[in-house]
Amino acid sequence: MESDSSSGLSLRLGTLEEGRALIGVVGPTRPAAMAVNAPFIRYFCGVVEDANPGYWSDDFANAQWGGVISPPAMLHSWAIPLPWEPAGGQPVTSISMQAPLPGDKPINVSSDAEFFEPIRVGDLLNYTETLLSISEEKVTRIGAGHFVETALEVRRQDGALVARVTNVLFRYRSPA
């Protein structure tokens, strides 16, 4: 099956029928690329200048949350594979990119996340995704494509469910 990496992400190309054949399929559980860690948390928080002491103060975070916590917005970031590994790591992307579809470009449309437990430094998260639906072709101002809805469950190494996310991504082709 053809794949396309021109967007910087690995997208599998195919027909709507091929994509829809995966609806309801639960993808493999993928471990995070790294354990939740404070240096990455603090670099990330600097981007929007978030001074929440849950991210910055060991003393406060230990007392309040049982450890420095991950900003909720980093939930997906921990899962992104390292860009290079000595043994040639496999680029793994979301099921919304792996579903065969005509669209070679992705743009995210919406994300609805629920959080059940604080995510703490040291946690090793596991990600399990399910393809929920793929729309008929829709024409938008940026091009024609399909809206892909996925559900994600994120569990800690001890199995506790820490977050659940429903995401909609638009897979499209720019007008020629």
Add this chain to the structure above:
Amino acid sequence: MTGEGISLGDSLGEIVIAVTYARVIRNVAAGRDFMRGHHEPAFAREQGIATIYVNTFFHQALIDRLMTDWGGRRAFIARRKIMMRLPICAGDTATASGRVVGLRTHADGHRLVDLEMAIRNAAGVCCEALGTLAMPGEP
């Protein structure tokens, strides 16, 4: 803040951030999202967007900061939904704001505060968001 003294319609205040090229690239590096539209102007233009634009993580991070800057360091983000409307590009100024739209009590007794938020640039609303904070305090 514990959830006492909060009223429907209360403003969450405002966060204004200059989205410089450096900040867009710092966001790419920090979140490790190397989709090309976030770091290659030519690719963004191919997507019909003026130049590189911030990713979903940035929108989420700014909304999360708005929620906890207002709710306090002991507030827990129990839910946050974002709906993208327009890209926020390098060179833009992003302004996040919002208000209280619901007050509830969780089954465990914690106060829950529902929030409606948005991020705007000069072109209009870039992101609409809904959120729920679980407020601290004994249930």
